[in-house]
Amino acid sequence: MAARAAGLVNKLKLAATDMALMAKPAMQTYGSxxxxxxxxxxxxxxxxxxxxxxxxxxxxxxxxxxxxxxKEAVTGALLGAEVLCWFYVGEIIGRGSIIGYNV
Known part of the structure; x- marks a missing residue:
């Protein structure tokens, strides 16, 4: 059992290293x-x-x-609704609950 766990840890370590190598160019592009x-x-x-x-x-x-x-009116309305939803998501994250402010 311990040998299987050690093998799994080694596989995860290799996968994480590979993902970091693959993500590095994308992150450099994103940063710039x-x-x-x-x-x-x-x-x-x-x-x-x-x-x-x-x-x-x-x-x-x-x-x-x-x-x-x-078409332009519907597009504008959907864009406004999206902005409003992201505002509410930010409010929920900021206050830490869905229902109200912790006072």
């Missing part, structure tokens, strides 16, 4: 992409951000969002 994509905006990007926000305000004032297709 995460640093670039998830970081704060650079000063060179601020004019583009300002222009996009002004366009958003302009389209809201002209009620451009009323003239959308059903």
């Amino acid at each position: 992409l995460a640093m670039r994509e998830l970081g704060p905006p650079s000063p060179a990007q601020w004019p583009t951000i300002q222009k996009d926000l002004q366009g958003l305000v302009k389209s809201a004032k002209s009620l451009k969002f009323i003239n959308v297709s059903v």
